[in-house]
Amino acid sequence: MQPENGVMDTMDHLDQLEAQSVFILREAYRKLKPLAMLWSLGKDSNVMVWLAKKAFLGRVPFPVMHVDTGKKFPEMYQFRDEYTKKWELELLLGDCPPVEEMDPSLPPAARSAARKTAGLAAMIEKHKLQGVIAGIRRDEQGTRAKERVFSPRGASHKWDIRNQPPEFWDQYATPHEEGMHIRVHPLLAWREIDIWRYIEREGIPLVDLYFSKNGKRYRSLGDSDITSPVESNAATVAEVITELETTKTSERAGRAMDHESEDAFERLRVAGYL
Amino acid sequence: MPSNACVWRAISDYVPTGIEANMTKNTTTSLDAATPIVIVGHVDHGKSTLIGRLLHDTDNLQDGKVAQIIESSKKRGLKIEWSFLLDSLQIERDQGVTVDSTRIPFNLAGREYVIVDAPGHRQFLRNMITGAADAEAAVLVVDAQEGAREQTRRHAMLLHLIGIRHIVVLLNKVDLLDFDQAKIAAVQDDVTDLLTRLDLKASVFVPASARDGDNIAERSERMPWYTGPTLTEALVAVPSPASRAELALRLPVQDVYRFGDKRYVAGRIERGRVRVGDTVVIGTQKTPARIASIEGWHAAPQVSAYAGQSVAVTLEPDVIPDRGDLLHHRETAPVEASRVRTRLFWLRQEPLRVGESFRLRLSTAEHAVTVTAIESVVNLDDLTENPGEEVPPEGFAQIVLSASENIQFDPFTPGTTDGRGVLVDRQQRIVGGAPLIGAAEIAAGEKVIHPSASHVSVQDRERVKGHQGGVFWLTGLSGAGKTTLARAAENRLFAAGVDVTVLDGDTLRAGLCSDLGFSEAERTENVRRAAEVARILRDAGQVVLVTLISPLKSDRALAARIIGDNFAEIFVDAGLDVCEQRDPKGLYAAARAGKISSFTGIDAPYEAPQAPALRVETGAQAVDAAAGELVSFVEATVRADAGQRKRG
Numbered sequence: 001m002q003p004e005n006g007v008m009d010t011m012d013h014l015d016q017l018e019a020q021s022v023f024i025l026r027e028a029y030r031k032l033k034p035l036a037m038l039w040s041l042g043k044d045s046n047v048m049v050w051l052a053k054k055a056f057l058g059r060v061p062f063p064v065m066h067v068d069t070g071k072k073f074p075e076m077y078q079f080r081d082e083y084t085k086k087w088e089l090e091l092l093l094g095d096c097p098p099v100e101e102m103d104p105s106l107p108p109a110a111r112s113a114a115r116k117t118a119g120l121a122a123m124i125e126k127h128k129l130q131g132v133i134a135g136i137r138r139d140e141q142g143t144r145a146k147e148r149v150f151s152p153r154g155a156s157h158k159w160d161i162r163n164q165p166p167e168f169w170d171q172y173a174t175p176h177e178e179g180m181h182i183r184v185h186p187l188l189a190w191r192e193i194d195i196w197r198y199i200e201r202e203g204i205p206l207v208d209l210y211f212s213k214n215g216k217r218y219r220s221l222g223d224s225d226i227t228s229p230v231e232s233n234a235a236t237v238a239e240v241i242t243e244l245e246t247t248k249t250s251e252r253a254g255r256a257m258d259h260e261s262e263d264a265f266e267r268l269r270v271a272g273y274l
Numbered sequence: 275m276p277s278n279a280c281v282w283r284a285i286s287d288y289v290p291t292g293i294e295a296n297m298t299k300n301t302t303t304s305l306d307a308a309t310p311i312v313i314v315g316h317v318d319h320g321k322s323t324l325i326g327r328l329l330h331d332t333d334n335l336q337d338g339k340v341a342q343i344i345e346s347s348k349k350r351g352l353k354i355e356w357s358f359l360l361d362s363l364q365i366e367r368d369q370g371v372t373v374d375s376t377r378i379p380f381n382l383a384g385r386e387y388v389i390v391d392a393p394g395h396r397q398f399l400r401n402m403i404t405g406a407a408d409a410e411a412a413v414l415v416v417d418a419q420e421g422a423r424e425q426t427r428r429h430a431m432l433l434h435l436i437g438i439r440h441i442v443v444l445l446n447k448v449d450l451l452d453f454d455q456a457k458i459a460a461v462q463d464d465v466t467d468l469l470t471r472l473d474l475k476a477s478v479f480v481p482a483s484a485r486d487g488d489n490i491a492e493r494s495e496r497m498p499w500y501t502g503p504t505l506t507e508a509l510v511a512v513p514s515p516a517s518r519a520e521l522a523l524r525l526p527v528q529d530v531y532r533f534g535d536k537r538y539v540a541g542r543i544e545r546g547r548v549r550v551g552d553t554v555v556i557g558t559q560k561t562p563a564r565i566a567s568i569e570g571w572h573a574a575p576q577v578s579a580y581a582g583q584s585v586a587v588t589l590e591p592d593v594i595p596d597r598g599d600l601l602h603h604r605e606t607a608p609v610e611a612s613r614v615r616t617r618l619f620w621l622r623q624e625p626l627r628v629g630e631s632f633r634l635r636l637s638t639a640e641h642a643v644t645v646t647a648i649e650s651v652v653n654l655d656d657l658t659e660n661p662g663e664e665v666p667p668e669g670f671a672q673i674v675l676s677a678s679e680n681i682q683f684d685p686f687t688p689g690t691t692d693g694r695g696v697l698v699d700r701q702q703r704i705v706g707g708a709p710l711i712g713a714a715e716i717a718a719g720e721k722v723i724h725p726s727a728s729h730v731s732v733q734d735r736e737r738v739k740g741h742q743g744g745v746f747w748l749t750g751l752s753g754a755g756k757t758t759l760a761r762a763a764e765n766r767l768f769a770a771g772v773d774v775t776v777l778d779g780d781t782l783r784a785g786l787c788s789d790l791g792f793s794e795a796e797r798t799e800n801v802r803r804a805a806e807v808a809r810i811l812r813d814a815g816q817v818v819l820v821t822l823i824s825p826l827k828s829d830r831a832l833a834a835r836i837i838g839d840n841f842a843e844i845f846v847d848a849g850l851d852v853c854e855q856r857d858p859k860g861l862y863a864a865a866r867a868g869k870i871s872s873f874t875g876i877d878a879p880y881e882a883p884q885a886p887a888l889r890v891e892t893g894a895q896a897v898d899a900a901a902g903e904l905v906s907f908v909e910a911t912v913r914a915d916a917g918q919r920k921r922g
Contacts, residue, residue: 010519011583015583019542022584023528029529030529030597057531061533139379165400165704166404166621168407168696169691169696171698173704175702176703176732
């Protein structure tokens, strides 16, 4: 294609993903008030904060929320404090109820993860949120592949899988009842490797747990007690990309709650987990 | 985009190692995003199996996935169920059905695809449109032994309507035809026939067995006569969408921001190109303005932007456009009309009728529209278009929408963002796709109306009143106590802060309906008028208690249809003997004496509700207790969520 005035006039894969995510974030900001973005401090949510800055000319015009299980890695808390300042974020913190209060019929790791669902629900209530932006992707997990970009949740926060609204031609659902909120998923179409290639292209900072130390690195970051590192020598973003180009291991292989029983993750998600 | 952008296409398939590292940093070979391919076809014709097989045979599955599938299959006493790959929900595996559409990323010869699987049965249109609306190409799966079936026709119709032109027909399960060339050719002729009637043409027919992998990724050895492409070869041949940068500019305003001392107009360019210094015209007001700058963050400065990019521009002078306003160049204006013709696909579970009002969403614009004509309805059995009074659920039709203002649009062009109209109801739910095909002229003798819609939303009213609007339709014999009950409930609801009105049958007949008698047709008209008034009051956020004998089930169904949301049928139930004994207005006596005719219960039928939302027994029960039941029911209905969360 012909460059014009030094600017290419075709968009590559990342350009297209970025433009679509910016469109989604702007729709959410326009239609859902009050709105907040979940910031789990992981790679995907950092990309999401970055995309918000792209959409809103260098600022994030709504608060970011960290639903703190209290069990994140120390590096993640450091990262949070550093970048809240650097990125000029309005940070909302919420905590989670103890595991004893969670559904005892869930397998142990899922039961632990359910704390986050409860913590999130409390924050949505507290801040009366109409929109919650979350960084889930379709390629992570089968039930997430069935998500909508704007996913309505009723007053109980439950995901009604059997009754998802139609979503096409960039027209998204809006809340139509009191008590509803919308989960907004601007990264739904991104794959793990897209995230890393975008991190490389844009120079997005990450917590260094993602990079190899002593032959191991974290590929996905959850609570420290239910997340395990994978074997890897990838110590830079470029090396991680090279690794992902050939790997056939699932990204969430190190997330215990996905593997305890066939439907553990589905049950978590129906109840309002991300 | 920054000039140092890298390439993300895996080019290792084409380039010897060594050169690769060099090239990935400097060239741009990947020009397209993932290509969405939708898989459609009749239930049980093998869609999910095909997708599982395709992902497996092209090495697109993650480690352990196959083992996981085998385990899940075994648990349910099955051999190996490929469909479990996509039917990831417990409920889908247990019931053997796909509940919702799924999108799976997929790589083929270095190109990124997204495979979209849509369920073939329940509420198929809603889920399928969600998956298929932006597809580049479709694979239509047809069981070679069964041939085209009802959903094959429906799906093909939808492909035609949303404009998917690139269609691969996969004739599946050809092993059941013993791979016989003549038998397979006969099925191919049938499907060709079907597609031709829809103005569609298959780019290729692939005879295959998805279960065994014949002609999926590997050429089948059991059909030496077949020389065409395998499915994967056919997918590789799907063209990439053409660039839209050279078309006339369309930049719909998504939002306007004021950050610091600058005002930014944000939106995604749907077509064409915009340059700093361009003069553009804004919306139907045609306000001219100059593009002063194209702004960005952490990106190279831009002097020009083009189709597909989400941009933020500043204008000179600093005018403030509305969301939905279209920025375009003066000499290449879009079509402008207040009456538009659309090819509708209808997603609501109730039929659509003339006179219904909606919001038409078109890109970021939203217009109040009313359906003023249903020109033709598609018969899905033979794919003919016929005149019709209503569009059935999940039906297809050509209709005319009238707006109270001009709508700017480009006629629908398949595979582009042009003319992509979507209808939403008063609750903001998407109820139909309405690709705009052009302006509609006014036919001779046609009743030209352009009803307007309120700018006050349902939610706003609900917030102010503290409850939803709703209609409670009290039906029952004369003398059953409908009015007494309604008036008692009215008092108590009002005292509890509910904005409530009673529409009483006799009161209506004294005024609005004073021209009507008691024939069946006039009674129906009476019901219609009461329902229309109730609807208006409900839309204004009121709780309406309607008291009408409304003896016919069909009349009450009419009322339910007119009113739509928040309609509840209340059966005020007292036996005929009790009513006749009460006879508060002396009507039973008059009917028995033959002084009045067509009296319900005496010489006209009363069809009692079979499943009312509430039955209030008024034969023996005291008024107070009965009113209490009604009041509790009304409050529980209209205050369902209200009050728990008040939004600012």
